[in-house]
Ligand code: ADP
Ligand code: K
């Protein structure tokens with residue numbers, strides 16, 4: 001079902017016209033209400049009158065996470081605090097937290113966006129959702145929570161942690177859908193298998209995962225282990241939270257909620273806009289946000305966009321999976337690599353569990369990469385020659401994909417730390433030297 005047919009299936013020209021109108025109004029608002037943006041626009045000699053169509057967006061200044069930090073806590077808010085009804089903070093994966101503020105209308109729009117996502121995943125008012133993202137400052141928990149209610153489905157506000165109780169409630173309450181990070185989903189699936197409750201006694205059928213990068217191979221792994229149909233949901237707190245984009249039944253990229261968020265792809269080096277199809281940094285302008293509207297926010301997330309028609313009938317632009325964040329990119333002996341590339345390779349080999357850790361170091365001025373990976377039960381062996389053979393095969397595959405030699409450390413099942421939220425995939429010891 002398509003929750004908001006007029007907005008999700010709008011003709012491209014009509015959408016662009018709507019975005020242009022909203023962009024003009026947005027720029028007027030921030031020009032008058034946010035001194036930070038007025039100053040930036042004055043420096044660039046742009047006024048709201050120069051911004052009439054969606055193509056004019058390129059005349060506007062970028063916003064970065066550093067701008068949010070420099071204006072911490074409320075400097076980018078565009079309404080008085082009397083109109084802010086909620087605060088969230090980003091989880092600070094890459095540094096000190098940043099604060100975001102929402103008006104009543106922002107929250108209503110957010111819930112409606114999530115209802116669109118959940119409908120695209122095939123869920124409806126008959127579903128019972130376990131929301132297992134963290135509740136609190138993180139946008140995942142409360143964001144999904146109110147979206148599920150808006151859909152009219154039933155929400156179990158689980159939050160993360162307490163996995164044993166979680167499994168009992170998913171079972172007893174007959175949860176049909178679950179939403180959390182993909183890494184927690186894996187952890188939970190393993191714990192469900194160990195709990196001794198027969199798989200048929202669970203009613204779970206839909207899994208909605210996001211908040212960190214994950215690969216197609218990871219999707220298959222979770223689907224098999226948990227017995228759900230798994231969908232990708234994307235978002236970031238600065239822009240709104242989860243629900244900025246979502247997959248549909250076609251699973252061929254994630255539709256962006258374009259009537260509220262105007263996407264661009266830029267070259268992270270030259271900052272020039274790139275055409276559809278090319279990979280670069282994703283940038284969003286929040287067309288309707290009141291509390292903390294942002295012009296051309298640089299997400300650091302690397303992906304590509306397409307406006308090719310989708311068989312589901314939605315016309316909104318789709319984004320590819322996030323390859324990684326530009327800050328996650330490791331440069332090892334001059335070679336650029338993303339943890340997701342290692343994940344793909346590991347999961348293509350049946351001998352490995354989807355649990356891995358990259359340890360980067362610098363020894364005698366030379367970068368080193370160690371890949372720690374869990375060997376699946378049944379493949380782990382005390383026979384040294386078997387393990388050496390396995391290590392060599394993985395090393396060879398990684399070498400051909402990454403163009404880099406990695407040291408492989410095979411570890412026993414369940415020895416790498418599990419995550420209830422966003423997984424930590426990299427330990428970069430070079431920072432300490
Ligand atoms: P932080 O930047 O502190 O982690 P957020 O909790 O807002 O703050 O996280 C947003 C980021 O999480 C995004 O910019 C993106 O890097 C990542 N993310 C969110 N959803 C997905 C997804 N479905 N796939 C890949 N990455 C995602
Ligand atoms: K208030």
Ligand code: ZN
Nearest residue numbers: 248310312314
């Ligand atoms: Zn679609």
